[in-house]
Amino acid sequence: MEYTRRQLKSVLYGLAVADALGVPYEFKMRGAFHCGTMVGHGTHDQPAGTWSDDTAMALATLDSLLDHDGDVDSDDLLHRYRDWLYDGEYTPDNSVFDVGGTCLWPSAPVGGLSGERDNGNGSLMRIAPAAFFDISDDDIRRISAVTHAHPMSCEACVLYVHVLRHLLDGVPARDAVAQEYGRIWENPEDEISSSGFVRHTLEASLWCLTTTENYKDCVLRAVNLGGDTDTTACVAGALAGAAYGFEAIPRDWVETLRGSTQLDAMAERYRL
Numbered sequence: 680m681e682y683t684r685r686q687l688k689s690v691l692y693g694l695a696v697a698d699a700l701g702v703p704y705e706f707k708m709r710g711a712f713h714c715g716t717m718v719g720h721g722t723h724d725q726p727a728g729t730w731s732d733d734t735a736m737a738l739a740t741l742d743s744l745l746d747h748d749g750d751v752d753s754d755d756l757l758h759r760y761r762d763w764l765y766d767g768e769y770t771p772d773n774s775v776f777d778v779g780g781t782c783l784w785p786s787a788p789v790g791g792l793s794g795e796r797d798n799g800n801g802s803l804m805r806i807a808p809a810a811f812f813d814i815s816d817d818d819i820r821r822i823s824a825v826t827h828a829h830p831m832s833c834e835a836c837v838l839y840v841h842v843l844r845h846l847l848d849g850v851p852a853r854d855a856v857a858q859e860y861g862r863i864w865e866n867p868e869d870e871i872s873s874s875g876f877v878r879h880t881l882e883a884s885l886w887c888l889t890t891t892e893n894y895k896d897c898v899l900r901a902v903n904l905g906g907d908t909d910t911t912a913c914v915a916g917a918l919a920g921a922a923y924g925f926e927a928i929p930r931d932w933v934e935t936l937r938g939s940t941q942l943d944a945m946a947e948r949y950r951l
Contacts, residue, residue: 680811680813680844680847680848682810682811682847683950684946684947684949684950685924685925685946686811686847686921686924687808687811687945687946687949688925688942688943688946689920689921689923689924689925689928690807690808690810690811690843690847690917690920690921691737691738691741691920691942691945691946692920692925692928692933692936692939692942693894693898693916693917693918693919693920693921693925693928694733694734694737694807694913694914694916694917694920695730695734695913695916695936695939695942696717696898696916696928696932696933696936697898697901697902697912697913697915697916697917697919698730698731698733698734698909698910698912698913698916699717699727699728699729699730699731699734699909699932699935699936699937700714700717700898700899700902700909700912700932701714701731701901701902701908701909701910701911701912701913702721702722702723702725702729702730702731702908702909703718703719703720703721703722703723703725704721704722704902704905704908704909705721705722705723705731705907705908705909706722706906706907706908707722707905707906707908708905708906709873709903709904709905709906710905711905712903712905713903714899714902714903714908715899716931716932717931717932717935723776725776726937727935728771728932728935728936728937729771729772729937730770730771730913730936730937730938731776731909731910731913732763732775732776732801732804733804733805733909733910733913733914734769734913735763735768735769735770735775736760736763736769736801736804736805737804737805737806737807737808737913737917738769738941738942738945739756739759739760739762739763739768739769739805740756740759740805740806740808740809740822741808741945742759742769742945743755743756743759744808744809744811744812745945745948745949749812749813749814750814751814751818751821751822753821753822753824753825756822756825757825760825760826763775769941770938771937771938771941772937772938798827798829798831798832798876798877798878799827799832799875799876799877800875800876800877800879800880800881800907800910800914801826801827802822802823802824802825802826802827802832802833802835802836802877803823803832803835803836803839803877803880803881803910803914804880804910804913804914805822806819806822806823806836806839806840807839807840807843807914807917809822809836809840810840810843810844810847810921811847811949816837819833819836819837819840820833820834820836820837822836823835823836827877831877831878832877835877835878835881838859838860838881839881839884839914841858841859842855842856842858842859842860842885842918843917843918843921845858845859846918846921846922847921852888852889852918852922853889855922856885856888856889860882860885863882863885863886863889864886864889864890866886868904871883871886871904872906873901873904873905873906873907873908873911874906874907875906875907875910879907880907880910880911880914881914883901883904883911883914883915884901884911884914884915884918885918887900887901887904887911887915887919888915888918888919888922891919893919893923893927894916894919894920894922894923894927894928894929895927895928895929897915897916897918897919898912898915898916898919900915901914901915901916
């Protein structure tokens with residue numbers, strides 16, 4: 680596979696901008712609010728353009744893969760997730776908020792949680808960088824398993840990376856999704872859940888991508904589903920970034936994003 684720095688930048692900004700859009704509305708019920716643009720404060724009282732643990736852990740994943748030439752080093756991934764959790768690395772201002780329960784597992788000295796109830800979306804939200812490296816499905820599962828080791832979470836990550844690679848290869852959104860998951864766009868909105876359960880996040884992100892025709896509409900639809908707004912939008916935003924490119928992300932949202940120099944620096948290190 681041969682992808683470009685520009686494509687990586689599109690995905691990084693795609694997920695980070697969408698994450699920041701969703702942060703102020705997290706946990707709010709569908710229909711109780713309306714997101715139409717980038718704002719601040721809200722649920723976590725953060726300035727506009729602040730990304731959450733979703734983007735921070737995706738950057739930690741990418742940093743490890745870049746430093747190891749695309750090889751998956753579970754110990755190094757664990758170390759970098761701890762750097763985020765304890766020291767605020769990969770955040771806009773070295774502060775951590777909104778940490779998912781299973782993502783606290785980097786504090787433990789063993790592998791990720793593997794129970795049926797440990798299938799939050801915390802590995803799915805950080806897996807997008809894996810699409811840019813020549814790694815196997817088993818490697819993708821290993822990245823997930825650092826925190827989320829149940830097969831459901833691991834397989835969700837594998838499927839998502841496959842869809843993302845199809846999009847990066849220029850496959851139209853509905854064709855890319857249909858190859859891996861089916862015709863999710865035919866489901867009505869009331870059948871789409873947006874909780875923190877990994878299967879819900881995967882389905883919601885694929886649905887938002889395939890029921891819209893541009894980046895802006897995709898990520899706003901994801902946020903307005905309510906519930907786990909930042910993660911649903913982040914996961915959908917990476918897909919939309921791959922599908923539509925960096926230029927499709929609204930310029931004012933890009934300019935409002937805090938910490939964007941980190942994204943640029945990561946993209947510049949790709950394929951040096």
